[in-house]
Amino acid sequence: MLISAAAQTIKPVVHVQPLLAKESAAARNVAAAASPDLSEYYAPAQGKQGAELLFALHTIIRTGHVDRGYSQARDELFSEVADTDGDNMVEDLFTGELRGPITGRKDSFAKGFNTEHTWPQSKGATGIAQSDLHHLHPSDIQTNSKRGSFPYGEVAQSEWSVGEGAHQAQLGVDLLGKTVFEPQEAAKGDIARGLLYFYTRYSPSQTGKFTTVNFKHELPTLLKWAAEDPVSDVERLRNNAVQAVQGNRNPFVDHPEFLDAIKFEQLEIK
Ligand SMILES: [Ca+2]
Ligand SMILES: [Ca+2]
Incomplete structure (x- = not known):
């Protein structure tokens, strides 16, 4: 099922107009994604595990992280x-629906998109976060x-849904009776690695609103999703694109094995 879900996410490239400069940039990115030399970037994490590795990664990804403001x-x-x-053409995170042409945030509103904070603003995604x-x-x-700001999870009893098959997103209660939101299959690992990044980046330097109330409930599911929906080439390109503008990387996209080495399930999540 996961293989077919992954196959369905491969969409034909729609060329609205010839964009030679962007295409050659994309081609360069593909080459970079294939063999990025990140050994220096991750050198301080080498040989570490558990909480020590988590803190080493926190220091690496905090360094050089530039806040450009929310509009930019x-x-x-x-x-x-x-x-x-x-x-x-830009994809809806939750169902994979493609919309466009979109070249910035103003176009995105016109196409019915806004910006999802996978770690909700009400749970601490404020300031630079x-x-x-x-x-x-x-x-x-x-x-x-x-x-809304419900945790991510696997819906056992659905109350609302949109999209079909592997692209369905739904809201409902999980096996523990908690209301959770479940995205399309292809987004699960991406969301998991983003939230695990967020915890690593911000938990040691918490601000007033920061809370792990969602994260504690989500964690077992996030580790499962990260394993079931492995890192894709699009995620690698995305990681390069984020670094180009804000100066830091998601370690769990570059090195999924860090998740096993940290042993999140054995950490005390505060
Ligand atoms: Ca696109
Ligand atoms: Ca994925």
């Missing part, structure tokens, strides 16, 4: 980060309002 971040999201193939592109995604405005 959303323009970067819609024009570059969520459009790594450069065709001006509000505009941290590693956890921001284009999303349909109505689906995003259904998600």
Whole structure:
């Protein structure tokens, strides 16, 4: 089922108009994604595990992280980060629906998109974290309002849904009776790695609103999703695009094995 879900996410490239400059940039990005030399970037994490590795990664990804403000971040999201193939068509995180042409945040509103904070603003995505592109995604405005600030999870009893088959997103209760939001199959690992990044980036330097109330409930599901929906080439390109504008990377896209080495399930999540 997961293989077919992944296959369905491969969409034909729609060339609205010849965009030679962007296409050659995309081609360079593909080459970079194939063999990025990140050994120096991750050198301080080498040989570490558990909480020690988590803190080493925190220090690496905090260093050089530039806050460009929320408006600029959303323009970067819609024009570059969520459009790594450069065709001006952008995907809804929750169902995979493609919309465009979109070249910035103003176009995105006109196409019914807004910006999903996978770590909700009400749970601590404020300040520099509000505009941290590693956890921001284009999303349909109505689906995003259904998600609200509920935790992500696997719905056992559905109350609302949109999309079909592997592209369905739904809201409902999980096996523990908690209301959760479940996205399309292809987004599950991406969301998981973004939230695990967010915890690693911000938990040691918490601000007033920061809370792990969602994250604690989500964690077992996030680790499951990260394993079931492995890192894709699009995610690698996205990671490069985010680094280009905000100066830091998602370690769990570059090195999924860090998740096993940290042993999140054995950490005390405060
Ligand atoms: Ca695109
Ligand atoms: Ca994926």
